[in-house]
Amino acid sequence: MLADDLKILLATQYAFAVKTQYFHWNVEGPDFAQLHEFFQNLYEEVYNNSIDRTAEFIRSLDEYTPGSMERFIELSAVAGQLRVPRARLMIEELLADTTLMIDMLNQYFESAEQENQQGIANFIAERLDAMAKHAWMLRSFLKDNRA
Numbered sequence: 001m002l003a004d005d006l007k008i009l010l011a012t013q014y015a016f017a018v019k020t021q022y023f024h025w026n027v028e029g030p031d032f033a034q035l036h037e038f039f040q041n042l043y044e045e046v047y048n049n050s051i052d053r054t055a056e057f058i059r060s061l062d063e064y065t066p067g068s069m070e071r072f073i074e075l076s077a078v079a080g081q082l083r084v085p086r087a088r089l090m091i092e093e094l095l096a097d098t099t100l101m102i103d104m105l106n107q108y109f110e111s112a113e114q115e116n117q118q119g120i121a122n123f124i125a126e127r128l129d130a131m132a133k134h135a136w137m138l139r140s141f142l143k144d145n146r147a
């Protein structure tokens, strides 16, 4: 059901935004300034452009949203991070999470179309664009030498 999909999406985006902010706070190394700012832009983009809209689409489907850390942990497809990884590992982890979220969005796009929810499908397509851009930037940080 699309509303259940969106609850998982909401929790997953929240977990991703919290992790990215955690990395913003704790990143260290020679690229500190760049990564500190990059991580901030990333969690703000997801938080500002997606989390509230996802929740309001759940309401428009006449379901209640999850809204506690406990529920988000139960529902999220993205795991939290308890350690402070090295900078490169932070980027690799966020890239893996982003890739997972792109797969999730592709799947939910189909659910939205099957339930004839074109507005939600359109929102999911916008999020696919945004997440693809984040994945490109994360990948670019990992590429230090070109042959």
Ligand SMILES: [Fe+2]
Pocket: 024, 040
């Ligand atoms: Fe900050």
